[in-house]
Amino acid sequence: MECRLISEPHTEDAYDTCFAEVVSTATDERVFVNGHWTIDDGNAPLHTIHHLGAGKFVRTKAMHIARPLSAKS
Numbered sequence: 001m002e003c004r005l006i007s008e009p010h011t012e013d014a015y016d017t018c019f020a021e022v023v024s025t026a027t028d029e030r031v032f033v034n035g036h037w038t039i040d041d042g043n044a045p046l047h048t049i050h051h052l053g054a055g056k057f058v059r060t061k062a063m064h065i066a067r068p069l070s071a072k073s
Helices: 009-015 041-046
Strands: 002-006 019-024 049-053 056-059
Antiparallel strands (some): 002 019
């Protein structure tokens, strides 16, 4: 993902955060096909990594699909 930094000096200083506009992306079809992620043991080395802060990271492990809510009567 390529991003353009949006300057927000107050937010950067006060909250140690930043905002960015995504200008370009690329995906690997072994894990992202037809607009959907496929997360399974067969492509584990390609799972995404997420930074949680304070030097901590987590890797995507499994996908859970929610069941549809039943219609209210």
